Amino acid sequence: MARIVTAIDVGTTKVCTLIAEVEEEEEGAVIQVIGFGNVPSRGMKKGSVVNISQLAQSVMESVEQAEKLAGLTVSRAYVSITGSHVFSMSSRGMIAVRRHPGGITAEDVARVVEAASAVSIPSSQEIIHVIPRHFIVDGQPGIQDPIGMEGSRLEAEVLIVTASSAALNNLRKCLKEVGIEPEKFILAALASGEAVLTQSEKEMGVILADIGGGTTDIAIYMDGSLLYTSSLELGGNMITSDIAFGLRMPFSSAEEIKKKYGCALAEEVGEDEGVEATVFGSDKKQMLSRRFMAEIIQARVEEMFDYLYREAQKSGYAGLLPAGLVLCGGTAEVKRIDELGRRYLEMPVRVGRPSGVQGLVEMLESPTYATAVGLLLWPARQKILRGKMTTKSWKDRVLEWLRTLLPY
Numbered sequence: 308m309a310r311i312v313t314a315i316d317v318g319t320t321k322v323c324t325l326i327a328e329v330e331e332e333e334e335g336a337v338i339q340v341i342g343f344g345n346v347p348s349r350g351m352k353k354g355s356v357v358n359i360s361q362l363a364q365s366v367m368e369s370v371e372q373a374e375k376l377a378g379l380t381v382s383r384a385y386v387s388i389t390g391s392h393v394f395s396m397s398s399r400g401m402i403a404v405r406r407h408p409g410g411i412t413a414e415d416v417a418r419v420v421e422a423a424s425a426v427s428i429p430s431s432q433e434i435i436h437v438i439p440r441h442f443i444v445d446g447q448p449g450i451q452d453p454i455g456m457e458g459s460r461l462e463a464e465v466l467i468v469t470a471s472s473a474a475l476n477n478l479r480k481c482l483k484e485v486g487i488e489p490e491k492f493i494l495a496a497l498a499s500g501e502a503v504l505t506q507s508e509k510e511m512g513v514i515l516a517d518i519g520g521g522t523t524d525i526a527i528y529m530d531g532s533l534l535y536t537s538s539l540e541l542g543g544n545m546i547t548s549d550i551a552f553g554l555r556m557p558f559s560s561a562e563e564i565k566k567k568y569g570c571a572l573a574e575e576v577g578e579d580e581g582v583e584a585t586v587f588g589s590d591k592k593q594m595l596s597r598r599f600m601a602e603i604i605q606a607r608v609e610e611m612f613d614y615l616y617r618e619a620q621k622s623g624y625a626g627l628l629p630a631g632l633v634l635c636g637g638t639a640e641v642k643r644i645d646e647l648g649r650r651y652l653e654m655p656v657r658v659g660r661p662s663g664v665q666g667l668v669e670m671l672e673s674p675t676y677a678t679a680v681g682l683l684l685w686p687a688r689q690k691i692l693r694g695k696m697t698t699k700s701w702k703d704r705v706l707e708w709l710r711t712l713l714p715y
């Protein structure tokens with residue numbers, strides 16, 4: 308029987324809602340999108356809620372659009388979380404394994420993940436993800452699934468992702484105002500990675516950059532696991548602001564011409580090319596230089612690439628990512644941004660477009676919707692739809708999650 312799953316991507320520039328029917332089959336989940344809502348976001352700035360009532364109104368409008376198209380109402384959703392208040396840290400735990408004929412059990416794995424998760428975090432933060440990187444059995448590293456193996460000592464290395472309790476509570480209040488209960492908050496970069504990255508890229512080593520309006524979410528994968536994540540307070544709105552300032556026009560006009568005529572490689576735009584746009588001090592549209600606009604865009608995007616490279620250096624994985632950089636988010640739609648990235652960073656760069664779902668595919672093929680699509684894919688692929696995890700102890704939740712996550 309199909310389950311109804313709802314995803315709400317709450318961003319700085321848009322609130323996108325997807326409603327899907329999820330049918331779990333032996334070879335994997337089939338996700339059929341039946342509802343879609345997308346409205347401008349109000350009340351968010353750089354990944355944080357700045358006006359609860361305005362954001363609640365945006366969420367309500369987005370959800371109502373999706374519900375109308377799907378022909379049903381929803382009350383629970385998987386919700387994205389982003390912003391500079393999100394942090395990640397590595398942790399390692401170790402346990403002794405009791406010897407028995409079956410080898411290491413799921414209960415042993417649950418215990419070692421729990422041990423690795425027992426870290427001190429500030430009272431102002433909440434854990435939103437505990438992601439196993441790999442396991443170590445009697446000193447042997449790099450094990451993805453230790454269940455059934457023989458050993459007396461089991462270690463786990465995990466990535467712990469935390470977010471500000473205040474930011475999460477503000478988002479909960481917005482959702483509560485429109486009658487939505489969050490099933491789980493999912494890191495936006497993690498969701499986007501599910502939608503746009505290939506398994507081969509994750510294995511070889513890749514950096515994902517989801518460039519939204521107010522933030523750029525970064526995730527680094529290697530050996531099939533998420534190794535590092537962060538969020539930078541820069542995004543597409545900075546490019547739009549530069550265009551508005553440089554060409555002396557309203558922000559809305561700058562956003563419009565950026566989407567229609569923007570190009571990240573100024574050399575590919577003719578010096579005599581022009582675009583019509585509304586400017587300050589005139590009630591008629593004026594002809595402006597498209598080349599000058601491209602120069603503005605290129606300068607700002609190169610600055611973004613500088614920050615991305617510094618973040619890769621900070622993570623310790625710069626130079627170890629042969630699959631290069633995958634771009635998504637609304638800013639990834641700027642023409643030739645991938646080519647500029649290849650030249651500027653001297654690494655493979657591509658624009659990631661979401662895949663893995665059926666229905667309304669033409670609407671969702673833009674990199675703008677990578678996070679929204681990933682919010683549907685994440686719970687389906689982790690199979691946490693099989694059981695509710697809200698009323699169980701931490702150990703029971705980890706155990707149930709591992710039983711569905713690890714193949715055995």
